[in-house]
Amino acid sequence: DAGITQSPRHKVTETGTPVTLRCHQTENHRYMYWYRQDPGHGLRLIHYSYGVKDTDKGEVSDGYSVSRSKTEDFLLTLESATSSQTSVYFCAISDQGAAEAFFGQGTRLTVV
């Protein structure tokens, strides 16, 4: 299995609070991604990273920010959580020349 760890695995938070999800990889892969999974939508890309300090927006980036200060860590921050951000969040990694992306175990976030 690819070395990807997401933390926390489960979180319940209140509306308006900041939340940070962490993705840690031990594969030294160049590219990292954050997706969210919601019923009826499949997975949708929030943000992605080409490398350290090099990030860009995905399809559903409003309300989210990311940072990548080290190759192995990609952080997703909800500055002020809303109920619409209740979802399962997946981190993924990929590398040059490889056909597939590997996914972390997911983080279930509930905003109440």
Added chain:
Amino acid sequence: AQKITQTQPGMFVQEKEAVTLDCTYDTSDPSYGLFWYKQPSSGEMIFLIYQGSYDQQNATEGRYSLNFQKARKSANLVISASQLGDSAMYFCAMREGPDTGFQKLVFGTGTRLLVSP
């Protein structure tokens, strides 16, 4: 804009039979990649199979094969000899562009497969 369509919300198959999960895609980029992922009830996303737009032959990985029909823009997943452990949600996904390493994926809404004894 790229789009993936999976029209089968749910499929049922008996153990040891073959099953085809449908996927159609839309893109204007001549270079792209198509993927299938499996998501069991435990929630993880498991890569199954990949097809590049310039690949001449259909991809196969064990009991999984991808029926790639470029003119029809379809990339159906065929599972031969279904097993109980194949019961899961299956997602079709697409990457635009030639860079096989950069996997900025667009996903379909998924098909839930139930394999019965």
